[in-house]
Amino acid sequence: MEQAVAIDKRRNNIQVTKGDRFYYMVVGLLLTLLLIVLIYPIIYIVSASFSSANAVTSGKVLLWPVDPGLDGYRAVFKHSLFFRSFENSFVYTLIGTLLNLSMTIIAAYPLSRRDMPFKGLIMFLFTFTMIFSGGMIPDYILLKDLSMIDTIWALALPGSINVVYLIIMRTFMMHSVPSELLEASQIDGCSDTKYFFRILLPLSGPVIAVVTLYYAVGHWNNYFHALLYMYTPEKFPLQLILREILIANTMETNMVSDPSLAEAQQSLADLLKYSLIILSSAPLLILSPFVKRFFAKGAMIGAIKG
């Protein structure tokens, strides 16, 4: 008896009615179903990537790997541009994100200060670029004139400040860093620059982490700008190589005259796609549960109207 009362107390003394119990059952079932729909394609691809080429093409793989092996992965590693493009993507992501961060931070700081002159005007200049832009062609001509085409700068510079992330960062600096700190430091004779380096930057850790992740994921997954601006295959990022193999379906196949060998090679090419999907997405997928909290926080900061 006592136990029952204790439990009731925890639930604010309000008992769950029969109707509600039914509701929880139905919704629980629905969400479980959704869970399966979301996770199943991912599990399938993981399993397929570890199966043999034959098992995949004949449709034997349904949930778990069949004839487990690493043929697909071996084939990926043999691809001449895979490691190169992986490396390229890493460098583009690293440098691009660093540039993004420094530009966004030095823009967000003055705009977060209430006493900043022309704040409204400058903010308008930024937000206006969200609703109107010159478009694909003028951007391209500009980069060509600056001879940045086919260099990392064409990927890193044009989008170095994302206005949404700028607003997120500015909102954080305005509302989550106490303004008393600024006043106190000013009284002590701290300059605007010193305040930035000594006080604001160390306190902005959380928002910097969030925005770093947003930018980095954006760089890693972007293919469109590389498609427009990069010409040399040795400079291609991973996503562009992925596009060629997964979608444009171009494979480095040796000229094989034997039809049975060609067939085997075709099914290996299909298996390779699964392994490639896993290899390229694994870093972010494994990371996602851990950074989930960060991302959610960023979305919440962004939800506050700037």
Place this chain on the structure above:
Amino acid sequence: METVKDVIRIGKPLSRGNLRKNLKHWQLMLFILIPLIYLLIFKYYPMLGAQIAFKDFKPQLGIWGSEWVGMKHFDAFFQSYQFERVLRNTFVISLYSLIAGFPIPIILALLLHSMRGKRFKSLVETVSYMPHFISTVVIVGMIMQLFNPHIGLAGVVSQSVFGQPLPDLFGSPGSFSHLYVWSGIWQNAGWGTIIYAAALAGVDPAQHEAAQIDGASRFKRILYVDLPAIMPTITILLIINAGNMMSVGFEKVFLMQTDLNLRSSEIISTYVYKVSFVQGSNFSFASAIGLFNSLINMVLLLIVNGVTRRMGGSSLW
């Protein structure tokens, strides 16, 4: 005359004061200087470059040296047989995405918020965020693999359950929009709940308790407590989405295009890309189309924002 004098008299000391005030903040101005230069070069200069839509662009003459031709390229676009097609496709795809994709994260967030088990909730959240991290290229590659009539999962299942092979979905114009929209929902519905979850977390528990004491069931509490609490968030997101109606993302559509489904998959942005980089280099014509698209977007955003403000709801500015 007097008023002008007044302005000058009052204006002078004022502007000097402004100058001094601004000088006091020279360090802040220095901070914003580089971002401003970036903004002018990479965002505002290309806006001037959009003038090639009204010119016949020749690379050797450059943007400024090319000859003005007025509305020639716009007329050519409006008269081409592609005009109606790309406009319709853009509209259909975005409207379909909005109608199917907008309510689902809301429903999902409400249901998830109403559940009791903390672990279960967290599991559903983690799993539903996952697809968001997969790149567009890989998502399209996944759809192509899974719906491959011969070796794909869907093809194999269809063969064994219905006894007939799956039609080639990528080769038929009719199924393009469904594939596009529903794979988008699969990828982003979970991620889309975050913003609503944040709003729901701010609901005062006392409201729920009061409703419970009055005998409201869990479902009724969703309708009368939770939903009204996230209504402002819903409105703002609806404005943004409706304003972006005609700017369907280039990336995914372009990847999903095949020669066979082009009839229903060619949209404004992919057409611009092809006109300028694939089928030739008609930069002026492509710019005219792009500019036309930008203008539609801007007008749409202003209209939607104006309407919601008139109705007394939330607005963007």
